[in-house]
Amino acid sequence: MNGGRTAVELARSSLSGVVRHLRKEKEREEIDRIVCGYCQYEGIPFLRWQTFRNGKRHLRAECPECGRYIRWQRQTPANLAEVYRQQEEGRRSES
Numbered sequence: 541m542n543g544g545r546t547a548v549e550l551a552r553s554s555l556s557g558v559v560r561h562l563r564k565e566k567e568r569e570e571i572d573r574i575v576c577g578y579c580q581y582e583g584i585p586f587l588r589w590q591t592f593r594n595g596k597r598h599l600r601a602e603c604p605e606c607g608r609y610i611r612w613q614r615q616t617p618a619n620l621a622e623v624y625r626q627q628e629e630g631r632r633s634e635s
């Protein structure tokens with residue numbers, strides 16, 4: 541009896557771990573990934589803001605490995621959250 545209950549609890553707790561993991565994966569997938577044509581890097585780009593002469597801000601995606609410009613990134617919530625996260629990270633490492 542006791543052993544059975546423990547097994548159920550174990551299964552339940554590992555399932556919630558899997559769900560948490562999947563949710564994390566989904567969030568990560570929403571960030572637009574790049575493939576670098578120079579160094580073959582694949583994954584999340586280095587993002588930074590660039591302001592055009594007309595005042596519009598664009599998200600510039602660069603290869604985190606070789607630093608080359610890849611493309612302009614769509615301003616989706618996930619991409620915006622990622623550029624914010626990277627800026628926060630940069631600020632922390634500077635100080």
Ligand SMILES: [Zn+2]
Nearest residue numbers: 576579603606
């Ligand atoms: Zn590269």
